[in-house]
Amino acid sequence: MNEHLTTNTLIDYVHGELPSAEDALAHTHLQSCTECRSEFERETRLSEALRFAAAEDERELPSMVKAEIWQAVRAARPSPYARFATWLQPLVAVPAAAILVAVVYFASPLGHQAPAPLTVDASYYLEQHAAEQMNPLGERNVTPAVLETSDTGRPDPSVGSRTAVAAAVDAVE
């Protein structure tokens, strides 16, 4: 690596946040480049100063440290376009995200529905019981569920109606 390390790379290197491969390259470069090493040492001092200041937040920063901070901030100041884009970003991103969420919510059939709880059709229990119950004497006088749920149905819905088979049949159709 012959090119100088960028400020961002140096900062990430100081904080150990570079990927291992880039970290190794930066380390090698710093061994041979006095200019970058000087910059690295400056970043290191600055970081240490900030950490120290954060730990002793009641303590006033030394004037030299303040000056160095401002110098670093000015040096890292983005271009006017970048500043404009940064300023514009929330204005675009927030409405876009809101629209995306709304589309997903209203367009998807699952978007605005809570997952249905597991249930067993009550009529299953009645049908299964009717199918297996002992009926040793005489005819079974239980009307088949499929026929029982014809269009007119039963007049009183408060009384049970075996509908599971019919519902399943309708679903198949």
Add this chain to the structure above:
Amino acid sequence: MPWSKPSFVVLTAALAVSTVASLLLGVGAEPTAPAAGASAPADAPDKATQLLRASMLAPQSVSYVGQLETVRFSSSRAEATIVRVEHRAPDRTRKWYVAPESLYGDYTITRGITTYEFDTRHSRVVTSRNPSVENQVAAIGALGLITQNYRALLGSEETIAGRKTQSVSLINKYSGERAVRVWIDERTDLVLKKEQYSANGSVAAQLRFEELRYTASIPADVFSTTLPAGYKEIAGRDYATPTTDVGRVVKEAGFTPIIPKYLPEGFSRLSGDVATVSGVKTLHFLYSDGLRTLSLFEDALGAAADFGKLKPQTVQFEGHDAQYVEDGPTTLLTWEEHQLHFALVSDLALRDMVEIATSVVP
């Protein structure tokens, strides 16, 4: 087309007869001991039991054409049907609905364990299979359970559908309540009328032949299951096959079930089965005393019952808000306990069902 082979029916009948015969010898030993001066009363229970046995076997050998009326009562209303019946022994039956109007024209054809339900309004035929119809273990065991838990008493002779019948009442040995009364044709042993009673003595269900003609010459095409033009055939439910191997059923269910610590006197567990319903593996135990049946369903996914259009009512016990609905004389009671969901179905009184439910604890 699956249907029961005659040999199976003959075997079933033979087993039933032999079982009943041995049962009668055991049961009959005490009451038939000849006492001085004993006449009709001492012989009556035996004759009643023999009549019951004969009536259970009659549909396997008697063919007939008739009209049957059925009524099922709930606590506040009744449902009735009128059905034309054609039965060719041993196991083919067609029922053609005359009433109510909502069922008029619909019919069912049963061939062995398979039932074809012809829904004329929707031009469809729904086919379902129910192995319990020919469960020989249950059939043979039924009379044993009945005589174990009920006392058969001869009643009066009556004429039903122009036929002379002998009535037999079945009295619960523990409660003394009459549970069922049947009127049996003296010539063919077919049950021509039957009444089931609630615990308070009210009629819970009734069936009765209004017209009846015995004939073996019923054309085969009466029982044809060929699809009428424009009809669709739809697979209905294949009911689970019950087994007495409870260990296997529990293993298949994949969770440890809780069983009732209390059952009404005379009830015992007959069988179990597992079915997957709406993705929920549901365990089912069947209990009976021979005449009355109790079903207990459990699932470990906390899947509550979906009552749909039904309007369940609430009953409270042991801190549970249980829900129940009536379907004629049958009641469905559902509740939750220890992350398991339970459903109890039977013709028992609600208070008895609540007592059973209360005992379903670890």
